[in-house]
Amino acid sequence: MRLFVVELPLGQESVARTRKIVHVDMDAFYASLEQRDNPSYRGKPLVVGGSPSQRGVVAAASYEARKFGIHSAMPSVTAIAKCPGLIFVRPRFDVYREISTSIHAIFKRYSDLVEGVALDEAYLDVTENRQNITYASTIARHIKTAIFQETQLTATAGVSINKFLAKMASGQNKPNGLTVILPEDAMSTTSRKRLRLRRTAAD
Numbered sequence: 001m002r003l004f005v006v007e008l009p010l011g012q013e014s015v016a017r018t019r020k021i022v023h024v025d026m027d028a029f030y031a032s033l034e035q036r037d038n039p040s041y042r043g044k045p046l047v048v049g050g051s052p053s054q055r056g057v058v059a060a061a062s063y064e065a066r067k068f069g070i071h072s073a074m075p076s077v078t079a080i081a082k083c084p085g086l087i088f089v090r091p092r093f094d095v096y097r098e099i100s101t102s103i104h105a106i107f108k109r110y111s112d113l114v115e116g117v118a119l120d121e122a123y124l125d126v127t128e129n130r131q132n133i134t135y136a137s138t139i140a141r142h143i144k145t146a147i148f149q150e151t152q153l154t155a156t157a158g159v160s161i162n163k164f165l166a167k168m169a170s171g172q173n174k175p176n177g178l179t180v181i182l183p184e185d186a187m188s189t190t191s192r193k194r195l196r197l198r199r200t201a202a203d
Helices: 029-037 077-084 093-108 136-151 163-170 181-200
Strands: 004-008 021-026 046-047 058-061 085-090 113-117 121-125 157-158 177-180
Touching: 021 093, 021 136, 021 163, 029 046, 029 058, 029 093, 046 077, 058 077, 093 113, 093 121, 093 136, 121 163, 136 157, 136 177, 157 163, 163 177
Parallel strands: 004 177, 046 085, 157 177
Antiparallel strands: 021 121, 021 157, 046 058, 113 121
């Protein structure tokens, strides 16, 4: 299992009275589950969604499919045009919900304050946690390891002092990454984000 870790520098991870938020985002959750359960799909461009002949829409795309510019909410007919060998799989939401429930049970081992955003994404407030672990990044590592051991799926985690920064961190190093934005870096990181947004709006 590959694990990429990025820790933005400066000082200690925690500061007195600072919240510790972990954002966990499963990697291509629906598509990865289909590849896990069907070995013939592994390593191939795959989407979960409706077929092009039925005016379907992509619900999720594997990382192999994303290399072709395919993404969720894209019309299936557009996706097949980008990748003629694309595999289409119908969603199995009962399976996705079952695995999501198992993953949330892992979260509950560490915190009672879990906010599910979707089947594949959640925030955890681990400022005071069930395991009395000092560092939020340690909890994130434990969670990622448990998810892989129990589901054979990978997740990316972001750690910071609020949900906004934790989600920003989790988007830095996918798949299977862990990024920490320290309290001392929060202001500069937010400023850089706003600058990028302004530049994008001006383009």
